[in-house]
Amino acid sequence: MKGLSAYLIALAALAGLVVLAFAVGRYPISLSEFVGLLLSKMGASHRDLAPNVETVILQVRGPRVLAALLVGASLAAAGTAYQGMFRNPLVSPDILGVSSGAALGAVLAIFLSLGAFLVQMLAFAGGLTAVGLVYWVGSRLRGHDPLLALVLTGVVIGSLLGSMIALLKYLADPYNQLPAITFWLLGSLASIAPRDLAIAAPLALAGLAPMLLLRWRMNLLALPDDEARALGVDTARLRTIVVTAATLMTAAAVAVSGIIGWVGLLIPHAARLLVGPGFGRLLPLAMLLGAAFLLAVDTLCRTLATIEVPPGVLTALIGTPFFLWLFALSRRSW
C-alpha cells in the first residue's frame, strides 16, 4: 500500500535525522559520551562524564531538536490545512496574517526594549490578534465567496502590518534595536531554551490535536459551502475550528523561531505527491515530513559554519528547486 510505505519511510527518515541531529554540532561529543549520558540517565552506574556533555545534549541540542520538530510539524500542518481549505496551491500558513501579526508584536517589543520573554509573548499575541482581525473583517464582507473574502482580507491586512513593521524599523535605534529586529525577522532556532519549549509545545499541541482528530472531515472544507451543508456539515463552524487550530500552532511556532518560510508551502505538496489529496492520510504525513525537513535544515544551520546560518535562507535554497521539480513532476490536479 502506497500510503503505508510513505509513512514508514518518513518515520524512518525522521528517526535517523533525530539521531544524527543529536550526534553532530559545533561541540564535539563522541558516541561513547552520548551513550554514556543516556545510560546514566536511565539509571545505570554513574560513569565519569565531562559536565559539558550533559549541558550540550540536554540543554542545547535536546530543546533545539524538539523545537525544530515542533515548528516544522506545525508549519506543515497549518499549510496543509489552509491549502485544502482555500483550494489553492500557493497558500502558506501566513495567508491570514499570523506571521505578519507575530512579527509586528515581536518588533514592537524590541522597539520598546522589552525583554526576551515579552518579545515571545507579544509575537504570540500579535499572531492571534492579526488572524482574529482578519477573520472578523473577512466574515463581515457579505456578498462574496467567504473564502475569497478571507484571503483578500488576509492579504490586505498582512500588508498593512508589514508597513507598520517597516515604520518601527525606520524609527528603531540603528545600533542596537535595528540589528535585533533584523535577526528576529530572519528567524532562528539558535536561542531555544527548555523554557521556550515548555511554553510553545502545549500551545502548538493544542492546535495540532483538534486538527488531527478532525482530519477526516476536513476534506469537506474543499467543497463549496452549499454542497457541504447538503452533506450535513456546518462548514463555517468547521472552518473556524481549523483556522483557530492552525493559528494557534503557527503563532506558537513563530513566537519561538521567528519567521521561517517555505516549510508550510513546500511540505504539503511533497506529502500530497506521496499519498494524494485525501486529508486523513495527508495531514499526518505532512507533519512528519515538515518535522524532518526543518530538523535537517536546522542541523545544517548550526553545523555548516562557526556562525549560524539563517534557516529561512536554507529552506528557500532547498525549497525553490524542489518546488519547481515537484510542480514539473505532478501532472494531476493537486
Place this chain on the structure above:
Amino acid sequence: MRPPVFLFFTVLIHGISFAQLPIVDATGREIRPPSKVERVYAAGPPASMLVFAIAPDRLVGWTRAFRPDEGQFVPPRYAALPELGRLTGRGNTANVEVVLRAKTDLIVDVGSTGATLASLATQVQEQTRIPYALFDGRIESTPATLRALGRLMGDDASAETLAIWYEKELNEARERISRVPAAARPRVYYGRGPAGLQTGGRGSINVEVLEFLGAQNVAAEAHAGLVTVPIEQILLWDPEVVLTTDPDFWRLAWTDARWRAVTAVERKRVFLSPHLPFGWFDFPPGANRLLGIWWAGRLLYPAAFDIDLRAKVSEFHRLFYHQAPTAAQLDAMLGEPGVLPR
C-alpha cells in the same frame, strides 16, 4: 586714493581666500566651509557627540532626543535641543528641509567613510548647497577627527585641547595595555541580543574596544560584522570573560543552564556595560568608547589598570558633555548590577 583701494582688495581677496580655503575630509572630498560656521547639523550620534564637545552652542539639534534618564547628564539647555533625525545612510530619518530650516551652515558625519556614505554626502551637499564633511569614527582616529572638525568649524583651540587630552588618555591606555603579557590576556566573548548569541568578529565595529585593548576575542574568526553564533560554539570557545550591552542577557547568563558550563559564568565574570547617556562599550560607535576602554581594561587587566574609574568618567563627562556627573550619578552608573565585580 590707491593705497586704500589696494588695501580694500587685499582684504577682500584675503577674506575670500580664507572662506574658500578647502579642507579635505576623510573621503578625499574638498569641503569649503563658510567663513563663519555658526550652526552645525551632525548627521549621527558619534558626530553629534564631537560637535557638542567642541562647541556645544553650534549644535543645532540631536539626531534623537534624549530620553528622561539620559538628559540629566548634559546641561539642561543642551538636553533640550530639538530632535532632527539622522542622515547617515543606515535608515535616514532626517528631512533635508528640516536641516535647511535649522539654518545649518555645515553638515558633518563621523563614522564609516565608505563610498556609499561619500556619495550620500555629495548628493545632499549638491541639493542643499550646505557643505557636508565626513570623518573617520574609529577610536584611534578620534584626535585627528576632533582637529579636523575644529578647523572646519573655526574652533581650533577647543578642538585641540580635547584632541590632546584624548590622545593622552589613549596613550595612557596603550601604555597600560603594553604591561600585560599575551599569556595574561583572557579569552573574551562579547555577547549581544537578549540571548547573548550575537557577536562581532575581527574588524567588526562592535568589538573595536576589545581590539584596542588587545584582548583575545574568541569570535575573532567569525564574520567581521554582527552575526549569530550557536551556543555550542560558545561552549567550545569557553571564554573566561563575557562582556555584554544587554541587561536581559546579563540576567540570563546567571540562570540559564546552557551558560552554566562557561568558565566566565563559573568565575562570575560576566559584565554589563553602562549605557548612560551614551553606551561605553559598543554603540553609538563614537568618542564615548574611551570609557569602554577604561571600564573593560579594568575588568580584563585589573593589575595594569589600577585606575580611578570614577575620576576617569568624571573627567570625560566634564570635557565632552560639559557637566561632571554628581556623586549620586556616578554611584548609579557604576553601581548598576553587573557593571563591576562585587
